[in-house]
Amino acid sequence: MTETVRIVIADDNYLVREGTRRLLEDSGEVTVVAAVGSAPELLDAVRRAGPQAVLTDIRMPPAGSAGQQGGAPAMEGIDAAHAIKASDPHVGVVVLSQYADESYAFELFRNGTAGLAYLLKDRVGDLHHLLSALREVAAGGSVIDPMVVEALVARRARLRESPLAKLTARELDVLREMAQGRGNAGIAARLTLSESSVEKHVNAIFAKLGLSGEQAIHRRVAAVLTFLRDAGLRPPV
C-alpha cells in the first residue's frame, strides 16, 4: 500500500464536494485535509494545510452570485491553479471541468504543464483515473483528459492539409498518449509496446511535425499541445 496523498477539495456545490470527498477517502489512498467552496478559501487552505495536491472545480462563482453567465471569463478554478502554482510550485492541481473544449486546457497550461491536470467531471465516476491523476500532479507530471485529447487530435487529423495526416495510425496513438502527459514508459505500458519502439515512434512524430526533440516530459507535452493547437488554424488566404 502506498502512502496516502494529502489533498484539498474545492467545489462550490456542497453535494459534489462532499460526494467527492467521501469517494476519495473511501479509497484509503487519499487524505482530504480540507474541503472548501470558493477560490479564496482554496488558496487559504493550501497556505495553511500545505497539501500535496488540489482537486478543484473549474467554475466556482463567488457566494451570492448565482448567475455564472455574463460574458466575463469565470474560470476561478484555473485562476486558482495559476495562483497556487505561482506561490507553491510543488503543489499539484487537478482541475475538474464540465467542458470538453480544449481551450480550457490550453488556458490551464498557459504557463507550463508541470504538476497540472485537466480532467472532465465524468472522471468522478472513474476513481482509478482520478487517483492516478492526483498522484501524477503531486509528482510534478501532467495529465489531460483522453476525451479532450481525442477531440483535439481527431479534428486536426481530419484536416486534409494537416501534418497529422502524414502520421501513421500507431504514431497518432503515441501522439495521443504524449498529449495526455504520459512518458515513454507510460506509453509503452498503455500501448503494450517496448520502450525503444515508443522512442522510435516519438522521434518519427517529431520529425514529421517539424518539432525539435524534447526530452523533458512536461516540455514535450507543452510542445505537442502547442503544435496541436496551432494546427487547427489555417492562415487566411
Add this chain to the structure above:
Amino acid sequence: MRPVSAVLSVTGGIALAAAVAIEWVNGNSQAAVWLLIGPGPFYAVGLAAALRRPDHPMSAWLLAGGTLFVMDSSLGDAVLPAVGGWSWAWVVALVWGWVTNANTITGAGTIGLFPTGVADGRGTRRTLRIAVLLGLLLPPLYAVSNPTLPADWQDQHTPAIASPFYWPATAPLAPAVRLAHSSFAVWTAIGLVMLALRYRGYGPSDRRRIRWLLLGLVAALCVVVPLMALAPVLEPSRVILLAWIMWPPALVLILGSIVVSVFYDGIFGIDRPLRRSMVYRTLMGIIALIYIAVAAALGVLAGQYLATGVVVLFAVCATLLFQPVWRRLERWADRWVFGARLDGYEVLARFGATLESSPGPAELLPELADVVRHGLGLQWSRVVLDLPGSAPLAGAAGAGVDEPALVVPLTYAGAEIGRIECGPRPDGLLLAEDRTLLGHLAGQAATAVRNLYLAAELANRLEVIRRQAAELTRSRARLARVQDTERQRIQRDLHDGVQQDLVVSIAKLAMARERLRRSDPRAGEALEELQRDLGTLLAGLREFAHSIHPAVLADQGLLDALEGHAGRLPVEVVIEAETSLRGMRYAPHVETAAWYLLSEALTNAVKHSGAGRVTVGLAQPDGRLVVEVRDDGRGFDQAAARGLGLSGLADRMSVVHGTFAVTSGPGLGTTLRGEIPLAWQEDADD
C-alpha cells in the same frame, strides 16, 4: 373703285382744286393754304383707302368724309364769299349747310362705326338716322325761321345773305334752330361716344384695333374743345392764331390715329405690327405735342389779359404743376403700350408675401410661377426645381407652356438648384427691366426653393426611415418568434431527454438496491450499467448546454469556441484565421451574433448541403468583424423562397448593425458572410 367712290373722288378733287384756285386768285393765300392742310389730308386719306380697299365700307366712309370736308371748306371759305352778293347766293348757302351737316355725320359715322364701317346695333343705326334727319332738316328750318342764312363766323367780309323763305311767324323758333345749327358738330362727339362704348364692350384684340383712333380723337378733342370754348371770348385775330397753333396737333392726332388704325392694325389686311418701343415713343411724342399746344394756347390766352412777365411766371408755374400729370401720363402710356403689369416693387412685395406664407411644396412652385406670370404679364411661367436622383419638380402658371422666351437660373451657394422659365408676353418682348426684376426674384426665390428642396429630401429620408422602422418591427417580431421556438425546443429536450433518462436511472437504481437486498450477485452489474448511463447522460447534457450557449464562447472567445465546435461536427472544418485572433475578445453582443451566424451556417452546411468540407473564415479588417462560412455542398437556388433560418440570421445581424449576405446556386456551394461593426455601442434598450 366703285362708281360712288369714283364720283366722290372726282368731286372732291375738283372742289379742292377749284377752291384753292379761287382763294389764290382772290389773293387769299392764307385760306388757300388752309384748304390744303385742313381738309386736304382727309381727302387724301379717303382717296388712299378707296384705292387700297375699294370694297371695304370703311373706305367709303373715309372718302365721303374727306370729300365732304373739302366741299364744306370750299363752299364756306371760297365759293360763298365769292358769290355772296349774287341773288341766288342763298342756294349756295343752303347747299353749304347740308354739306356741312353731311360732313359732320360722315365724321360721326367714320368714328362711330370704326373699324367695320357697318352699324352693328339698333342703337347705332337709330342714332345715325336721327343725325341724318336733323342734318337734312336744319338748313331749311334755319332759312324759314331766320331772316338771314348762316355765314361763316370767321369771315367778316361776307355780307349776310337774306333768306327768301323767311316766315316771321316761325321767328320764336329761331334761337333754338340757331343753337342746333351751330352745335351740330357735337354729333362728331356722339360718334366718339359710340366708339368709346364699343371699346368698353370689346375684347383685347378688338380693342387694340380701335384704341389708336380713340386715343387720337380724345387727344384731338383736348385740343379742339378748348379752342371752341375760347373762341367767343377772344379777339378774332387771337382765335386765328390759336387755331393755327392747335390745328397741326389735332390734324396729326386724328389723321395719324386713323392711318395707324387702318393701315397698321390689319383692317385692310396690311398687318404690320409696330415695334412697341416705337409706339411708346410716338405716344410720348403725342403727349408732348398736346402739352406744348395746350401750354402755348394758355400762353396766348393769358397774353390777352396779362402782362408779359406774369405770363412767363404763369407758364413756368403751369409747367411745374404739369409735372405730376406728365409722370402719370408716362406711366399710363407705358401700361397702355406694354400691357398691364405690376411695377417691380409691387412684384417683389407680392413675391415676398408668397414666400412668407410658406405653403407646402405642392403649392409653392405654382404660386411663385403665378406671381412671376402676373408681375411680368407673361403668357405662362414655370418654376422648376431639380432634385438629385429623381425627376425635377415643376410648378407652372398660365396656359400653353412651350419653349421659354427667357430662363433665369435659381442658384444657391453657387450651385444651380432650379430655374424660372418665362413664356412670351402676349403683346411684345421682354425688356431689360423685366430681366433685372426677374433676376431679383430668382435671388429671393432661391432660398425658398432651397428650403422646399430640403423639405422634399427630408420627406424622402423620412420615408426611408419609416420603411426601415417597419422592417425593424417585423424583424423584431421574427426574432421574438425564433426565441419562443428556441425556448420550446429547450423545454422539450429537457423533458423528453434528460428527464426520461433520469427516470430510467432511478428505476435501474431501485433494481440494483433490490438485488443487493436479495444479495443477488448481479447487483454490481446493474450499478455499473447505471454509472455508464449517467456518464452518457452527463455527456449529452454537456452537448445540450453547449448547443444553447457554449461556455467557451464567454470564457475564451470566438475562435476557441469555433475550434471546439468544429471538433464536434462530422465534416471537415477548415478554419482560416490569423493566430493573433486567438483570445481576442469582442463586446458580448458582437460575439453572440457572430457565434449565432457561425453555428447556424455550420449546422445548415452539415444538415442540408451535403458538403464534405466547410471553410470558416474569421477576420478583423478595419473595425469590422468579418465572418464567412463556405461549403462545397449542393447549394440552392437563391431565387426560391429563403428559409426562416436565413432571414433569422439577417435579423440577428441587423440588430448589431451588421450586414449579411448569402451567395449560392445549385451545384455552387453556399457562402454566408456577415460583417459586424465593432464600434457600435449596444443600446440598453431591452
